[in-house]
Structures are given as structure tokens and as C-alpha cells.
Amino acid sequence: MSATPGSSVNATARFAGAFYLATVPFAVFGLKYVSKVPLVSAGAGRSLESAERLLRLGVVSNVIGLLLFTLAVLALYEILKPVSARYAVLMAVLGLMSVPMMLLTEAGRLAAMRLLSSGDFGAFTSAQLQSQAALFLDLYQDGLLISQVFWGLWLLPLALLVYRSGFLPRLVGIVVAIAGVAWLIDWGTQLLLPGRTLPIGFLNAGELALPLWLLIRGVNVGKWQELTVSRSDASGPVPPAAA
Numbered sequence: 001m002s003a004t005p006g007s008s009v010n011a012t013a014r015f016a017g018a019f020y021l022a023t024v025p026f027a028v029f030g031l032k033y034v035s036k037v038p039l040v041s042a043g044a045g046r047s048l049e050s051a052e053r054l055l056r057l058g059v060v061s062n063v064i065g066l067l068l069f070t071l072a073v074l075a076l077y078e079i080l081k082p083v084s085a086r087y088a089v090l091m092a093v094l095g096l097m098s099v100p101m102m103l104l105t106e107a108g109r110l111a112a113m114r115l116l117s118s119g120d121f122g123a124f125t126s127a128q129l130q131s132q133a134a135l136f137l138d139l140y141q142d143g144l145l146i147s148q149v150f151w152g153l154w155l156l157p158l159a160l161l162v163y164r165s166g167f168l169p170r171l172v173g174i175v176v177a178i179a180g181v182a183w184l185i186d187w188g189t190q191l192l193l194p195g196r197t198l199p200i201g202f203l204n205a206g207e208l209a210l211p212l213w214l215l216i217r218g219v220n221v222g223k224w225q226e227l228t229v230s231r232s233d234a235s236g237p238v239p240p241a242a243a
Contacts, residue, residue: 009079009225010218016075017215019068021208026065034058035141052116059106066099072211073154079219080161082228087157094154098147105143112136145190152183155207162210167223172209179206 034054073095081088112133155176163173182203189198 009221012075012078013214013218016072016079017211017213019072019075020211021215023065023068023072024208026061026068030058030061030065031144034061035137052113055109055113055116059109062102062106066102070096070099076158079214079224080158080165082224082231083161083165087161091154091157091161094150094157098150098154101147101150102144105140105147108136108140108143112140145187148183148187148190152180152187155180155183158210165219165224166227167220168210168213172213175206175209179204182206 034057073092077088077092080091115129115133115136159173159177159180161173162168162176163170165173182200185198185200186204189196
């Protein structure tokens with residue numbers, strides 16, 4: 001899936017856009033819907049079996065979403081590295097750092113599932129098991145909060161690369177930068193002012209401007225090729241190996 005001269009760069013761009021957008025339904029279900037359902041609340045009217053099933057679906061959804069996100073980041077790196085190899089590496093590293101962190105946070109859900117699926121867990125009553133499961137789910141949310149800083153940080157070098165590229169609209173880069181800053185502000189607010197939120201959540205969706213553009217319009221192949229050739233010329237010829 002490397003970006004080669006010609007139309008293949010647009011194939012890579014559309015792969016990146018498709019993989020990026022495909023993460024959305026998995027994230028909405030795994031991170032939003034499952035987290036909002038009162039799985040272990042006494043008044044939820046939900047059996048422990050159905051709660052465990054929903055948690056398992058949430059874990060599977062998140063893992064699939066993270067795999068798609070990894071592919072999207074790698075494809076974006078291939079497209080944008082002619083702009084600046086240094087910033088492209090920074091973008092990829094910051095983006096991919098969130099993947100193992102989020103996978104590790106799933107341990108909280110797995111622990112909650114073990115508690116919910118155990119009919120008898122020592123001397124604990126069913127109510128106590130549910131309370132412990134709720135604690136692990138709270139720890140899971142705390143892990144997501146720590147990961148969220150990378151959701152914002154990786155968008156900043158990505159926005160800079162898009163803005164400087166010349167083969168993608170500068171406006172898209174600006175919108176992505178705003179989304180990155182919004183993620184960071186939201187992260188800082190939740191961490192420093194628990195229980196308070198700012199009405200800026202809608203700005204986070206601005207990061208989808210890039211995958212939508214890539215999927216629908218792709219990149220300006222001519223300008224991408226010009227940039228690639230100019231970068232190659234600037235690096236100079238490779239000296240012959242010593243005899």
C-alpha cells in the first residue's frame with residue numbers, strides 16, 4: 001500500500017480515507033454506546049449475561065476500530081512523507097502510540113466481564129461483584145482519558161503536513177488543527193476540572209474532513225509528483241560504493 005508515482009497515490013489516499021472513516025461506527029459503538037449503558041446498575045433491568053455480552057461486543061468493536069486506525073495512519077504516512085519526513089514520522093508515532101494504550105485499557109473491561117460471568121466468586125455477593133465490575137469499568141474510562149491526549153496531539157503534525165502539502169486544501173489542514181486543539185482542551189478540562197465539560201465537542205468531528213476529502217477527491221496527483229521529485233532532487237545523487 002505504498003504511494004508510488006501516478007494514480008496509485010490516489011488509491012492509497014482512498015484507502016486512508018476509507019479506513020479512517022470505517023473506524024467511526026466501531027468507535028461510536030465501542031467507546032460511546034457501550035460506555036453509556038448502565039451495565040451493572042441495580043436499576044438497569046439488565047441481566048448479568050446480557051451485560052457481559054455487550055461488554056464483549058464493545059471489546060471486539062474497539063479492537064477492530066484500532067486495527068483500521070493503524071492502517072489509516074500508515075497510509076497517511078505514505079501520502080504525506082514527501083512533505084516532511086520528520087513531521088510524518090512524528091504524526092505516525094503520536095497516532096500509533098494511542099493504539100497499545102487503548103488496547104491495554106481493555107483489560108478493565110475484561111476484568112469486569114470476569115466478575116459478571118462468575119456465578120460464585122469467593123465470599124462476594126452478586127451486588128458486590130457488580131460494584132467491583134463498575135470499578136473496573138471506571139478504570140477503563142480513566143485509561144481512555146489518558147489515551148485521549150494522543151487523539152489530539154497526532155492531529156497537529158497531521159494538520160501541518162496537510163497545510164504545507166500543496167496537494168491537499170489548506171482549509172482541511174486548518175479544520176484538522178482545530179479538531180486537535182479541541183481534543184486537547186477537552187482532555188485538560190476533564191482531567192483538571194472533573195465533572196465539567198466545555199461545549200466544544202462538535203469541533204472534534206473536524207478531523208473527519210481529511211478522510212472525507214481523501215475518499216471523495218483524493219489528492220492532486222500532479223502536485224504530489226512535483227513535490228516528490230523535488231524532494232528526491234534535493235537529496236542529491238547517491239554516491240557510488242567504494243571499491
